[in-house]
Amino acid sequence: MDTKQTQIRTDVEWVHEIGRHIANDSTLDEALAATMSFAMALVNCDFCFIYVRDGVELALRVGNHFAQGDPEHTKLPLGQGYPALLAEHRVPMAISTDRREQSEARIFDQWSVDSGETFVSVPLLARKALVGVINLQHRQPRRYSLREVQLLSAVGRLLGAGIGISRLESQNSELVTELETRKLVERGKGILQRELGLSEREAFLALQRQSQEKKRPLKEIAQAIILSAEVRQSAGQN
Secondary structure (H helix, E strand, C coil), rough: HHHHHHHHHHHHHHHHHHHHHHCCCCCCHHHHHHHHHHHHHHHHEEEEEEEEEEEEEEHHHHHHHCCHHHHCCCEECCCCCCHHHHHHHHCCCCEECCCCCEEEEECCCCCCCCCCEEEEEEEEEEECCEEEEEEEEEEECCCCCCCHHHHHHHHHHHHHHHHHHHHHHHHHHHHHHHHHHHHHHHHHHHHHHHHHHCCCEEEHHHHHHHCCCCCCCCCHHHHHHHHHHHHHHHHHHC
């Protein structure tokens, strides 16, 4: 087997490893760590930092050599600088900064062909939305091949899709929990209205007071009222 075939097999194994973490419902940090290891092995960079979207910012999640090479920023605004350009172009970009600390981003056909690059940022995409970035830093300029850029872009889309799915699942779980809570609160209110002659508002305020006084979630207070009513009903039938 020649060197090219060996390299292709290694790349496939890395991508498979990242996909396995996503498919097996591993933690996000495990998938990010596998991605960081792949990127560093692929381009032999000195530092790698991965940011994930948190509201209107990109927050640092994983990185190597924090003690020797802490990134300048642990949070990056989505609508400014190179994150905004990544969101617009949705491809890996080379970043350079002048003495006035103004960033300039270049797409691949504009990258350096002689000395190479020292800072490359790869978007993590969930469909067209930017959900994170992989930042690769080199102490000495390094030339990137088209194959490397394509692999980084593909992994960025794979991991970005995993992040997007994970967030949808989390949102769905929160909606289910919220719906269950509403149903329990409605039942609890109905019991208080029926047994104590309270209005709907008075019953809800009574639940709120109990929640605050006992420092327990409203859902648990409603469950306790429902259980108590069921016990009384069962006892009355015996």
